[in-house]
Amino acid sequence: MTEKSAITAFSLLGLLIFWSLAAWITGDPQILPSPFSLVAPLLAEIRSGELPYHLGHTLLRVIWAFLLAMTLGTILGLAMGRNDRLNRWLDPWLVVFLNLPALVLIVLCYLWIGLNETAAIAAVTLNKIPNVATVIREGARSMDRELDAMARIYRLPFRTRLRHILLPQLAPFIAASARSGVAVIWKIVLVVEFLGRSNGIGFQIHLYFQLFDVGMVLIYALSFITVMLVVEWGILQPWERRVTRWRAA
Secondary structure (H helix, E strand, O other), X not given: OOHHHHHHHHHHHHHHHHHHHHHHHXXXXXXXXXXXXXXXXXXXHHHHXXXXXHHHHHHHHHHHHHHHHHHHXXXXXXXXXXXHHHHHHXXXXXXXXXXXXHHHHHHHHHHHHOOOHHHHHHHHHHHHHHHHHHHHHHHHHOOOHHHHHHHHHXXXXXXXXXXXXXXXXXXXXXXXXXXXXXXXXXXXXXXXXXXXXXXXXXXXXXXHHHOOOHHHHHHHHHXXXXXXXXXXHHHHHHHHHHHOHHHHO
């Protein structure tokens, strides 16, 4: 185990101890159950298939919204960063959407499109595109113009320029927007499910909120947080270190 892994493990252990102490001080499992008391209902939810079913639907929405937001946001940010006139025209739009509350976009999408999957994914995607575009735009502005000039002089094909000039320089910005994107998208997905879907982690949290069942709310919330931590530590952080390792060279 590396030093960083050990620190992470001890930090999570400290959080578990703090939770246990808080539950003991509270003394009421209806307000804050201890983490160990959640093991049995968690296993029951897994065996019944309810947790995997709802977790799968939420993950599918997160994946779709993430791919759409990253693709569209990257294209928009790159275009704005490379074209000053386009940036002047679209910058006010970007500012408006950056400051538009997520709840407003979710409600509007449900009202305009209906209570369906298209509206749910569209709401999450629209919430995240401005953030991705802003980060990528700054990356496009910081790119080496001499490399661009060289590519034009040698008339390199667009695919070659994209692969060997544009993407390597944008990679740290894409990695940063991807990491922050996952963190924001899954939280918005839960709100979307809370308000207007009939499955998913957010729907289950809404259900148990109505039943005042704190334990089940924590089980579903923590199950998805665990999955997102695995994605963060197992995929996104190693990828970010890989695409930014040239900076340490």
